[in-house]
Amino acid sequence: MSICVIEHDELCALVERLIRQWPVMGPRQRKQQPGFYYFDWLRSADELVWDYVTTTLPPKKAFFPPREPFLEFSRPDPAKVRPITDQGPFVLLGVHPCDLAAIEQLDIAYSDNAADGRYLANRARTTAIIGVDCWPDEYCFCTSVGTEQARGPADLFLTPIGRGYLVEVRTPRGQKLLGDTAQLLATDEDEADAAYFRSEKQRRITAQLETTVEQFADILAEGGLTEVWQKVADRCYSCGSCNLVCPTCFCFDINDDINLDLTTGTRIRTWDSCQLPDFALVAGGYNFRRERWERVRHRWHRKFLYLYTQYGQPFCTGCGRCSRACTADINLVEVSNDLIAYAQREKRNV
Amino acid sequence: MTTQTKPRVAFFDFACCEGCQLEVLSLEEQLLDMVELVDIVTWREAMSEKSDDYDIAFCEGSITREADIERIKHIRETADILVSLGACATIGCHNALKNQFSMDEVLYIVYGDRAEWFDTIPARPISAVVPVDYQVNGCPASLPEFLTVFKHILMGKEYKPPNQPVCVECKLKDNLCVYDKGLLCLGPVTRCGCDAICTSYGHTCFGCRGLVDEPNLNAAQDVLAKYGLSVEEIVGKFRVYNNWPELSLEESQSDG
Amino acid sequence: MSESDPQLSASANVETYQPTIAHITRADELTSTEMLLELQLDDGQVLGHAAGQFVQVSVFGVGEAPISVCSSPTQTGSFELCVRAAGNVTNALHRLEVGDWVGIRGPYGHGFPVEEMVRKDILIVAGGIGLPPLRPLINLVLENREQYGRLIIVYGARLPKELLFKDELDSWADRGDVELYVIVEQPDDDWPGPVGVVTVPLRDIDIEPAQTVVAAAVGPPVMYRFVAFELLGKNIAAENIYFSLERRMKCGVGKCGHCQLNNLYVCVDGPVFCYSDLQGLDEAVEAWAPPTAEAGGERQEPGKGHG
Ligand SMILES: Cc1cc2nc3c(=O)[nH]c(=O)nc-3n(C[C@H](O)[C@H](O)[C@H](O)COP(=O)(O)OP(=O)(O)OC[C@H]3O[C@@H](n4cnc5c(N)ncnc54)[C@H](O)[C@@H]3O)c2cc1C
Ligand code: SF4
Ligand code: SF4
Ligand code: SF4
Ligand code: SF4
Ligand code: SF4
Ligand code: FES
Numbered sequence: 001m002s003i004c005v006i007e008h009d010e011l012c013a014l015v016e017r018l019i020r021q022w023p024v025m026g027p028r029q030r031k032q033q034p035g036f037y038y039f040d041w042l043r044s045a046d047e048l049v050w051d052y053v054t055t056t057l058p059p060k061k062a063f064f065p066p067r068e069p070f071l072e073f074s075r076p077d078p079a080k081v082r083p084i085t086d087q088g089p090f091v092l093l094g095v096h097p098c099d100l101a102a103i104e105q106l107d108i109a110y111s112d113n114a115a116d117g118r119y120l121a122n123r124a125r126t127t128a129i130i131g132v133d134c135w136p137d138e139y140c141f142c143t144s145v146g147t148e149q150a151r152g153p154a155d156l157f158l159t160p161i162g163r164g165y166l167v168e169v170r171t172p173r174g175q176k177l178l179g180d181t182a183q184l185l186a187t188d189e190d191e192a193d194a195a196y197f198r199s200e201k202q203r204r205i206t207a208q209l210e211t212t213v214e215q216f217a218d219i220l221a222e223g224g225l226t227e228v229w230q231k232v233a234d235r236c237y238s239c240g241s242c243n244l245v246c247p248t249c250f251c252f253d254i255n256d257d258i259n260l261d262l263t264t265g266t267r268i269r270t271w272d273s274c275q276l277p278d279f280a281l282v283a284g285g286y287n288f289r290r291e292r293w294e295r296v297r298h299r300w301h302r303k304f305l306y307l308y309t310q311y312g313q314p315f316c317t318g319c320g321r322c323s324r325a326c327t328a329d330i331n332l333v334e335v336s337n338d339l340i341a342y343a344q345r346e347k348r349n350v
Numbered sequence: 351m352t353t354q355t356k357p358r359v360a361f362f363d364f365a366c367c368e369g370c371q372l373e374v375l376s377l378e379e380q381l382l383d384m385v386e387l388v389d390i391v392t393w394r395e396a397m398s399e400k401s402d403d404y405d406i407a408f409c410e411g412s413i414t415r416e417a418d419i420e421r422i423k424h425i426r427e428t429a430d431i432l433v434s435l436g437a438c439a440t441i442g443c444h445n446a447l448k449n450q451f452s453m454d455e456v457l458y459i460v461y462g463d464r465a466e467w468f469d470t471i472p473a474r475p476i477s478a479v480v481p482v483d484y485q486v487n488g489c490p491a492s493l494p495e496f497l498t499v500f501k502h503i504l505m506g507k508e509y510k511p512p513n514q515p516v517c518v519e520c521k522l523k524d525n526l527c528v529y530d531k532g533l534l535c536l537g538p539v540t541r542c543g544c545d546a547i548c549t550s551y552g553h554t555c556f557g558c559r560g561l562v563d564e565p566n567l568n569a570a571q572d573v574l575a576k577y578g579l580s581v582e583e584i585v586g587k588f589r590v591y592n593n594w595p596e597l598s599l600e601e602s603q604s605d606g
Numbered sequence: 607m608s609e610s611d612p613q614l615s616a617s618a619n620v621e622t623y624q625p626t627i628a629h630i631t632r633a634d635e636l637t638s639t640e641m642l643l644e645l646q647l648d649d650g651q652v653l654g655h656a657a658g659q660f661v662q663v664s665v666f667g668v669g670e671a672p673i674s675v676c677s678s679p680t681q682t683g684s685f686e687l688c689v690r691a692a693g694n695v696t697n698a699l700h701r702l703e704v705g706d707w708v709g710i711r712g713p714y715g716h717g718f719p720v721e722e723m724v725r726k727d728i729l730i731v732a733g734g735i736g737l738p739p740l741r742p743l744i745n746l747v748l749e750n751r752e753q754y755g756r757l758i759i760v761y762g763a764r765l766p767k768e769l770l771f772k773d774e775l776d777s778w779a780d781r782g783d784v785e786l787y788v789i790v791e792q793p794d795d796d797w798p799g800p801v802g803v804v805t806v807p808l809r810d811i812d813i814e815p816a817q818t819v820v821a822a823a824v825g826p827p828v829m830y831r832f833v834a835f836e837l838l839g840k841n842i843a844a845e846n847i848y849f850s851l852e853r854r855m856k857c858g859v860g861k862c863g864h865c866q867l868n869n870l871y872v873c874v875d876g877p878v879f880c881y882s883d884l885q886g887l888d889e890a891v892e893a894w895a896p897p898t899a900e901a902g903g904e905r906q907e908p909g910k911g912h913g
Contacts, residue, residue, distance in 0.1 A: 038526075265666070327527065
């Protein structure tokens with residue numbers, strides 16, 4: 001929509017004002033381990049870190065919590081089965097472009113077919129989202145999946161420049177959010193600063209898929225890659241971390257938690273992972289993805305083939321979290337490139 | 351349950367440090383809720399009365415002597431429901447460390463030349479001697495799981511220990527992975543249910559709840575090497591808790 | 607500033623996972639492990655299911671389980687569920703009595719293409735707990751018997767005492783217009799009928815392949831493979847074969863990911879699938895190699911023809 005410049009102190013004042021008005025979630029540094037970050041509710045603007053490297057869990061936890069009690073019940077009384085709706089609106093700050101893309105993808109998937117009312121209600125409480133541009137680390141590969149630029153549901157998007165931030169006001173809501181914050185006119189120099197930041201960011205991204213997402217989907221659809229899957233599976237713990245930290249993963253489990261009175265309780269939705277051995281287990285002991293390699297394959301297929309085919313974009317934003325989190329050092333880009341190389345080799349051999 | 355009134359609960363201990371019972375005692379407030387639902391009739395740690403009429407028996411500790419076998423059999427016959435409480439009772443725990451040595455050696459190490467006065471047998475979990483209906487894993491027994499099992503028993507529900515590694519609970523809590531601090535963690539192969547209590551406090555998981563069903567112990571030897579650890583050291587770490595049955599690297603290799 | 611996003615809140619309805627309350631109006635033990643429950647939604651609501659659809663049943667404090675509606679869609683005042691005790695939720699359902707209540711979500715999924723079956727010969731293949739999802743279809747056909755060609759029902763169970771809906775089996779057998787084949791794997795002394803699995807009678811039935819539509823739900827995954835093999839051998843086109851599949855389910859609305867089979871969601875795209883849509887999918891019917899001693903069945907050697 002429009003573009004302006006906000007100086008650092010003004011931005012802090014804005015954050016302070018938002019914190020007074022709403023619950024605000026943003027990236028914070030881990031006290032125990034500087035250099036590592038996580039999203040959390042903020043008590044003051046100083047806790048917020050704008051120039052952070054990718055957090056452990058993605059910001060989706062603000063509106064899609066890892067464990068969400070969504071229904072309460074009382075066993076003797078059917079009238080007491082009620083949705084839990086005690087939360088109000090909130091603001092989400094400091095979201096990187098890849099994570100913005102992920103929120104957009106979750107919105108798409110959860111609105112499709114029978115929409116997930118629970119998710120959408122939580123998203124509707126997301127009063128505003130402020131995005132911010134970022135520096136990559138060695139795991140980032142957003143440029144391979146086209147998520148390096150701000151898109152999706154950001155109301156404001158900030159790019160660091162010499163005298164503060166170049167601010168893209170992307171929605172009327174973003175404009176309202178700024179309120180009386182001092183907005184300076186963006187000069188050519190500011191624009192050049194921002195352009196430099198963006199090009200420098202892209203230059204620094206070293207991890208890269210060695211083919212297009214279209215071709216990668218074709219390669220996966222073609223199949224015949226069991227050897228590679230098995231090699232990955234040999235290392236894989238099936239621990240689920242790669243899914244649990246992924247901003248686009250949206251599988252979940254539903255369980256009842258009863259209180260010690262054995263009468264009242266809540267129904268809870270919990271993030272789940274298709275890498276866990278019992279994910280597709282049914283009564284009678286039949287497991288539809290019993291082998292580790294079948295589960296590994298499913299992760300790639302779901303992100304780069306099934307959902308890609310369904311929605312026209314891979315459900316991977318290149319954030320690199322899965323690779324960072326994997327204690328077996330299974331790196332999504334490396335495995336993908338192994339698959340690509342293997343497929344190309346096989347082609348040449350026939 | 352045998353009576354119309356509240357089910358009767360007893361706590362027993364075998365070879366162990368009794369830490370699990372202390373852990374349960376630490377529940378305090380929830381204990382008050384619990385005694386609304388059950389009568390606790392025997393609990394050496396907490397009370398002086400004793401009764402030999404009970405429906406639910408929580409048993410802590412490993413079976414390490416012939417006399418233990420008789421005692422646990424008697425408890426099994428008396429109780430409708432037998433629960434093994436804590437790592438010593440469920441997987442053998444530290445007690446089973448001695449299984450790496452010959453029994454004579456063990457007696458000698460512990461009792462010196464008075465060894466011949468004592469009898470000892472390879473330490474084993476309770477389930478190796480009598481059928482067990484419910485298990486609470488952990489050293490000490492994990493309280494979240496203790497409460498879950500307690501509720502399952504009273505509701506007549508079957509309880510399957512979760513076949514997921516500690517990493518799941520650790521991630522759901524948005525912890526920093528201790529690997530990022532350059533430490534080694536047994537979370538990826540250890541059964542969850544403790545709500546990742548150790549890693550949430552910044553420590554490593556040392557596997558006290560036993561292994562998941564199909565642990566991939568060979569998953570990342572080169573990663574371990576990066577941490578300056580060898581497979582032997584890892585197995586050593588496992589030995590501390592997982593000694594029954596003898597854990598051999600070959601047997602536990604992944605089939606996936 | 608608006609407090610919520612109008613675009614998102616348009617479809618926001620926190621009640622996606624909120625069950626409707628239903629009361630139990632009848633509870634009959636069919637076998638030692640199967641129970642037939644008749645339920646009525648509160649406030650006279652009509653479930654409005656199609657043959658082959660399922661509901662998510664809640665026993666609060668225990669959980670939810672997907673169960674096929676096994677009564678005819680034309681019966682609207684109440685509906686029936688046939689529940690096998692398999693775990694915590696299903697056992698809790700077994701303990702319920704008339705007057706107790708449960709939560710119901712649904713009906714969910716795609717049922718059998720009843721319109722396509724008009725004027726066709728219908729071959730029903732049911733194995734064990736596979737009969738309940740097929741019963742609404744059988745009922746529909748019997749209610750409008752003149753609209754359809756032959757009705758052939760092949761039903762197999764492990765033991766004679768595990769046969770479901772025995773009275774109905776008798777009444778079907780007594781009708782002149784139903785060809786019923788019942789087979790058990792392990793007969794007792796009183797068993798008068800044939801012995802074996804469902805593919806045995808299937809082999810000997812004469813059918814007109816071009817004129818026949820098949821609806822099958824046959825329990826253990828590996829049986830689907832045998833049945834498919836048998837049917838294709840009879841020259842029935844895959845397009846005319848419908849399978850009702852079971853997978854782990856949590857949400858029932860294509861979100862939780864548990865029921866996914868390749869790119870399909872069994873809860874939304876199924877549970878009834880046309881076999882031609884499953885062919886070539888390595889997580890569907892072909893994935894299951896013949897069973898070994900192990901109850902779970904063994905997967906095909908990895909790397910053979912798929913991956
Ligand atoms: C579309 C569909 C229709 C079905 N129709 C019927 C029916 O008409 N009658 C009937 O008796 N059963 C039916 N089932 C099977 C029934 O849903 C399972 O037996 C039931 O979910 C087991 O739940 P539980 O809580 O009793 O068992 P649990 O205690 O949860 O576990 C027992 C076993 O069931 C597995 N399991 C857990 N959750 C599910 C799940 N959601 N789906 C499948 N397996 C699961 C577990 O992995 C475990 O091995 C149907 C299943 C599906 C998918
Ligand atoms: S993947 Fe790209 S957008 Fe995401 S944090 Fe890294 S550099 Fe930024
Ligand atoms: S995080 Fe790594 S080890 Fe764990 S399931 Fe994912 S790929 Fe496997
Ligand atoms: S798959 Fe990995 S890189 Fe892709 S979005 Fe998920 S966590 Fe990020
Ligand atoms: S700290 Fe341990 S349990 Fe937690 S994610 Fe890392 S390896 Fe897993
Ligand atoms: S984190 Fe590991 S060591 Fe700690 S209680 Fe849980 S299983 Fe035991
Ligand atoms: S049951 Fe959740 S996606 Fe099908």
